[in-house]
Amino acid sequence: MTNLYIDFDGVIVDSIAVSYKIAEEQNVVENLKEYQEFYKKLDWVEVLERSKPINNSWDCLEKIIDSHKFNVAILTHVNSIEEIEEKVKMIRKHFRDITIISVPKTISKADMIKAEGSILVDDYVGNLDEWKAAGGYGIKFDLDMDGKGYPVIDRLDVLIDMID
Ligand SMILES: [Mg+2]
Incomplete structure (x- = not known):
């Protein structure tokens, strides 16, 4: 997977x-x-x-998990401990056991996680550039479908058919 x-x-x-x-x-x-x-x-x-979910994101995440195609984790930059606490609380209202990884804002996501061979879906090109440089595969999330050189999606469940 x-x-x-x-x-x-x-x-x-x-x-x-x-x-x-x-x-x-x-x-x-x-x-x-x-x-x-x-x-x-x-x-x-x-x-x-x-905050509101973007394009049915919670349902989309559930579909992604149910597809059994991926090891799914949420990878989020954080600026404070309270931010981690509140994000985990919100995510746990929807999923009991999805992996949540908090990365201090000052550290690259690609320095926290082994990017090689893994997919990152992110709306910030800087994160995707670092991920790609580390051997990972980046997908831009953008509501205007502006990929800035990356494959682009505007809702999460399309990943299921996009990736083999
Ligand atoms: Mg973001």
Whole structure:
């Protein structure tokens, strides 16, 4: 079975858009340092309460698991312990036993996981570039179907027919 790693923010739920909205509401200035501080202190209870699944992601994930084609894990960058706690709580409402891997934001996903021969579905090209450089296979998740050089999907269940 192929190892399939699925990003969380911007792939399973629209939490990135929600976090931008909260930054706007809090008048966070657009510089890197303030953003980093903002994300360390961000209230993930609020973020996930306001986030919605993207294109039936929970049902799609279930179909992917039921296809028995993949070893599935959720691979997510995190900025705080609270972020891990809240993400795990939310995912466990849907799946009792899916593997959840949290990666500190400062570390590449490809440094945390053996990328070689494994698939990463992610909405951020930087992650896909690092994954590819490490010998992995990247798939871009993009609602505008802009793959930026990668195979692209806008809903997760199409992976089942896409990969042999
Ligand atoms: Mg993402």
